[in-house]
Amino acid sequence: MSLRRESHQQIPARTVRTARAACPRGTPAMLIRDRLDVLFEDEDFADLFPADGRPGLSPGQLAMVSVLQFAENLSDRAAADAVRTRIDIKYALGLELEDPGFDYSVLSEFRARLAEDGAADRLLQLMLTRLTEAGLLKAGGRQRTDATHVLAAVRQLSRLELAGESIRAALEELAVADGDWLLALIEPDWDKRYGRKVEIGKVPGGKAGVTALAETFGRDGQKILAAAWAPDAPPRLRQLPQVEILRQVWVHQYYWDPRGRLRWRDGHALPPASLRFDSPYDTDAHFCVKRDTTWSGYRAHFTETCTPGLPEVVVHVATTIAPVQDGELTERIHDDLAGQQLAPAEHVVDSAYVTVAKIERARRVHGIDLLGPIASDRSRQATSASGFDRSAFTVDWDKQQVTCPQGAVSLLWRPQRIGGHDCVQVRFGKATCRACPVRAQCTTSATRPRTLALLPTRELHEIQARNRLDQQTRDWRQRYAIRAGIEATLSQNIRNCGLRRSRYRGLARTHVQHVLTAMACNLTRIADWIADPAPTGRRPTHFHALCAGTA
Template identity: 65%
Template sequence: MVSLHPESHLRIPVETVRTAWAACPKGTPVMLMRDRLDVVFADEDFADLYPTDGRPALSPGQLALVSVLQFAENLSDRRAADAVRTRIDWKYGLGLEPDDPGFDYSVLCEFRARLAEGDAAERLLQVMLQRLVEAGLLRAGGRQRTDSTHVLAAVRNLGRLELVGESLRAALEDLAEADEQWLLPLLEPEWGKRYGRRVEIGKVPGGKPAVAALGETIGRDGAKILTALWGTQAPPGLRRLAQVEILRRIWVHQYYWDSRGKLRWRKGKALPPASLRFDSTYDTDAHYCVKRGTAWRGYRVHFSETCDDTERPDVVVHVATTIATVQDGELTPRIHDDLAGRNMLPDEHVVDSAYVTAGRIERARRVHGVELLSPLDRDHSHQARAGEGFDKSCFAIDWDEQEAACPQGHVSTGWGPMRSGGYEYIQIGFDQATCLACPVRSGPVRSGPVPVHQLPGLSPLDRITAPPSARDPDAQPPRPGHRAMAAPLRDPRWNRIHALRERTGPRPRRARYRGVRKVHVQPVLTALACNVARIADWLNTPAPARRRATRLHTLYASAAHP
């Protein structure tokens, strides 16, 4: 057990200052950050993570800064510890003497584990943001952007057969270590070859029937172990082993008992949703997901950063890590609530269309006063794609009276709910005879998404649908939402504003750890490292040089203002 005795590193040793600036006269990112922000991470910021008794711990403030610099330069723990011993700019940032021996590299891994266990990774970001506010480099309001990126799990991709085989092998390993005498009578001769080493199954000859047969063979082996574990003769403690519980749940996902009491291999369509089933026996938080043609197993990380056209650096202000199957829009209220808790809410929030619905736009305005900017109002009807006829944006909708007016001034005659593709819509109808006689109508009638017989007296061309609203649990009546969705696309600044979202970063693509709590430490440290680099670049950017006035310009100026 270690205890924390806070130390002060406000004063940089004189010899360190002299040597650092002699070796690096232009400064390095860590030196520039130290001069502008002083001590970024203080020991007092992490006092509650350590007990009050035990041997003294190394300075958590210094370990936090070393971890950020490690991610900034993509160093291993060993090389980061070597940099603390050998690099004078790191000693400058840490406030160490030139002859300080540093520490053993293993403490960096222990420090990250402590951050994950205490959910303290967010604290690192909060502390840095507070220092930036105090230094005048960050303020609330303005404009921010948010985007997500996928993170691959630190496990190998497994097929279904490899998953069930590897999960049974992992459970057998744990049982052998916990109580080999109980397990020994259950083992069968062929299990040594089947589960003795890492399970790797390539293409199975015989097609789908052969795959199902092999899967059911492994299923019967696992069922034998699970039946014995829940029998009266099994030690109760074995059921609580982590890999045993994972095995039990994977068998529920992958198998079922038929009417004759025989274990069967589930077909693909009968599997549970990707958000519920496991894709790895060693990282149960890693899930399979597909987004815009990109498929991966792992996690999803959302970065929010400032993007003001002001004299301040753009820095990351919020990081959220979820399992891969959590959709982007589910994070919108959480991001706003977290930013409100830090007093970092923007005035305008630029996001992708996946983050918004009518209800979330309305909630952002009502609860936090934030204007969401997103291309939610894209119309995929044939009129909008062809550029002919009237699309949804051409109609004036009166939500209070529940009616709409077409560009020719005719008022709708029908208003009612419609459900299509899992979404709820509002369907608006116009008088068929009036539409058929309309002088601006041309071309043949096109079929709509709903069969004609479901809407008596209305032709497909006479129907328009408002954007979905009721699917969002936070949704209010969609009146302000529809206007908000249409406004960004009519704003002439929209293309320039939304282009900002494409530059949102950073982009950690592969997890170093397993489990969503540990994985979250990585994007937070990556965001902090990104902030360090951006602050250094901003401090190093020279002021624009003033052009020398020509003699003719001076003459005109003196003539105009004698």
């Protein structure tokens, strides 16, 4: 299907008159069209369509419909019906009143194109470019980031159910691809075991019963895999997606013991959650635990502006598998924003995104002040507040020496790697420490001297010391208070657009959902800003107003 470029700069006169009569105050779709004109042009999507073939629908219009669909949390069918029946959407798209619209299936096909080669991110960049041209978005200023968990659009399975369901999915695919070949493998009880959705409750016999059932699944799955990889088997069968998924599940969940028997893995022998998936129908969905929350799916990271005098706009969206920690996204977010010329002057985040090294890199590479609480000193002396913690020692980086509160100078200064991190190990003299009159406030060891682990460079050490002091001040807490606003943005998108649950399967399609959700949030906020640019405060309760009047 090729691209047929169309221009929708001019709204038909009859559509304008009818829309103005029906909606004299305007709707979000109409306000956006009036302020930003055509948000998406067909030329912006030229590389997503081949040069030949039957002309398709306008991708610029489909993009706008997709954003409006998410803004109102509509299904594909309801969104297509809205294009046919609603005057304000015809006004936003520049359509004639008699325009019949399109079939709802076109929207899913358009999202599939957006899932290829980062096209969804480019769609968000187009919106941000239009907002920048309209003076509603500027580089610099302040931004804030946070993440939320996203449930996959598949049933959450136990390990036993995953093994059984993987066999069932492979059998279904093999039955379609070559039923005659599969018929020779089928055992009498397979129809009862795998003929329907595998659901396993409490297994009789406790742990032994679970292991027995798992090894039954293991033998059945291994029989299918061995037959598919036999020399006389059709090669195309081993290339079927569900057969390959079955092979991967067996690598994750089973092993061969020294006697050559297939065994069910114990929990400690499992691969990490970032490598093994939880459903044969979505291999991008991974299990994760964060404090009291457990889920199988993804994480969505939203970054929005919070500069006074301008609307709050989502400028960056990242979707990852669930086990990826928030701090792994910090540098990527900064690099992406800098590439769009939208890097902030100050980036406010929670502690998961912050380390001393990330603060240093953000300032050095992009000139960004990364604001967030770094980890406090968890040593015994610092937590008990009754001894000499690291801040009580004076560090001389030029001489590579440390002076303790009693004036003793360290004897050892040695670069070292502890727990996968580079550091500098400092050690004081054993005789000096044992003779110290305040030794009990410095170390609990009866014989060993006091040691310190410093960050590997002076700059990192100074950033850590300065930030730990700043975090205790009222001014810092007032600056950091703005971060809480991102929670409202996540809540808005969870309630209005269903951000917490993926509509689609796979990381790429889920990311398209998150980008469209962010753009829908932007559209709603920009429309509200256009209608009333003055920021509104929270309306007080009647009781609060009564108390204030009395005071």
